Amino acid sequence: MASEQAYGVTPPISVQLPTEAELRQSDALLEELKRQKTFESPAETAKREEVLASIQTICDAFVRRVAQEKEPKNEVLIRNARGKVFTYGSYRLGVYGPGSDIDTLIVAPKYVTREDYFKFFPDLLLSMAPKDAITDMAVVTDAFVPIIKFEYSGISIDLIFSRVIQKQLSPDFKDLKDSGLLRGLDEAELRSLNGTRVTDEILTLVPEQSTFKNALRAIKLWAQRRAVYANIMGFPGGVAWAMLVARVCQLYPKATFSVIVNKFFLVMSQWRWPQPVLLKPIEGGPLPVRIWNPKLYKGDTYHLMPVITPAYPSMCATFNITRSSMAIINRELKRALQISESIMVGKRPWSDLFVKHTFFTAGYKYYISVTSAAKTKEAHTIWSGYVESKVRMLVQKLEQHQSIALAHAFNKGYERQHRCHNQEEIEAVQEGSLDYLCKEDIEQTSAVKIEPAVAELPIKAENGENGQLITSENGRGDEQVKSENG
Structure with missing residues (x-):
């Protein structure tokens, strides 16, 4: 009898088959996930597929356009000019839900540059x-990974670009598994290609994909509800949570997904950080590129909770985690373990696991808000993204203060539109005033009341068209070292 395939870098903890009680708990959890609306309708999924098909058509036209401009007399090159659209992240993993964006990658032949992409593709x-289908477009050329963001028929698209070394892409160019495709690429292109490569690799490294996907849906919902889901704010992002769930699936290869969820909180709450989470041994490769290795690179030794991507070249997906966010994650894992243990023995319902955070209501005594403002939607998308990317640095500075035990960055900002009539009103908005909110934002703001901030950090902005000002607000909660009676 042939031995079963082994997964991961260690033997499994258990290969026990699920009990009837565990299967019933999986059924109950699946029903709860549906009740929480984590699955979208077939019609919504079909709409996503139509949008991606349209982007593929535009991608081919884009590559032909570049071929015509660079080699107008090369009929063979022009005739065979084509690109390829790949997805990555939650959509490619199959764990997307209503309102999820689609992380999308355009791959083009070697004669197409990133400059060509930003020159031709937006137009x-x-x-x-279709007319008016594209809205809220923002072109960000100087990001860590250069990107075009837009809404296509109401679906958010994050579109990145990379070329490969081939002079042309064959019609059956279907995956990016070959590490040789990485030759000759700069760092931004390498990061772009690796999004899809990592996603595909994760799916090959779990024993049962359906178990993994259902468990990941549950963990993603839990992380979002508990406000510990956002790479930019110092928490694991979608790919990191996926790799953590995949590792637990490797350790319990026969388990049903309710057990995976329960064991996830057990394993991760007891993990001996900074021991890295690996889905397979780190591999070398043909390129002179940096691979995560704390023995070689001092910077890698500072990673507090390293979760390492499985595709070459391996990188740390959780380098943003701070001392405070690590403490918050561990606190939430222990809380979730207690709840899930009670659920598995029938003492609590699954809905208890997904109770919303209390960040603004009971979490902290002191709050700081950072407000970024701009005069147009397009400018605000770029500016607020830049400001948001720096919040983690503020958190790290706060952590160094002797009177602050914990600096907790909230995992997302709140966007508002204000109608201002003069400079005085604009300055009031920059200082945090909500007196000039546009009508459609008033109801939302009253539903999500933010506690008064200890300090406002206004970002200067200009008066926009018709007096419109758009702001985003990011929050942090701070704990003092000393207690009330200390």
Whole structure:
């Protein structure tokens, strides 16, 4: 009898088959996930597929356009010019839900540059998509991974670009598994390609994909509800949570997904950080690129909770985690373990696991808010993204203060539109005033009341068209070292 495939870098903890009680708990958890609306309708999924098909058509037209401009007399090159659209992240993993964005990658032949992408693609997108289908477009050329963000028929798209070394892409160019495709790429292109490569690799490294996907849906919902889901704010992002769930699936290869969820909190709450989470041994490769290795690179030794991507070249997906966010994650894991243990023995319902955080209501005594403002939607998308990317640095500075035990960055900002009539009103908004909110934002703001901030950090902005000002607000909660009676 052939031995079963082994997964991971260690033997499994248990290969026990699920009991009837555990299967019933999985049924109950699946029903709760449906009740929580984590699955979208077939019609919504079909709409996503139509949008991706349209982007593929525009991608091919884009590559042809570049070929015509660079080699107008090369009929063979022009005739065979094509690109390829890949997805990555939650959509490619199959764990997307209503309102999820689609992380999308365009791959083009070697004669197409990133400059060509930003020069031609936005205009082609606007001209070839159905009228008014494209909204809220923002072109960010100087990001860590350069990107075009937009809404296509109401679906959020994050579109990145990379070329490969081939002069042309064959019609059956279907995956990016070959590490040789990474040759000759700069760092931004390497990061772009690796999004899809990592996602595909994760799916090959779990024993049962359906078990993994259902468990990941549950963990993602839990992390979002408990406000510990956001790479930019110092928490694991979607890919990192996926790798953590995948590791637990490897350790319990026969378990049903309710058990995986329960064991996830057990394993991760007891993990001996900074021991890295690996889905397979780190591999070398043909390129002179940096691979995560704390023995070689001092910077890698500072990673507090390293979760390492399985695709070459391996990188740390959780380098953003701070001392405070690590403490918060561990606190939430222990809380969730207690709840899930009670659920598994029938003492509590699954809905208890997904109770919303209390960040703004009972979490902290002191709050700081950072407000970024701009005069147009497009400018605000870029500016607020830049400000948001720096919040983690503020948290790290706060952590160094002797009177602050914990600096907790909230995992997302709140966007508002204000109607201002003069400079005085604009300055009031920059200082945190809600007196000039546009009507459609008033109801939302009253539903999500933010506690008064200890300090406002206004970002200067200009008066926009018709007096419109758009702001985003990010929050942090701070704990003092000393107690009330200390």
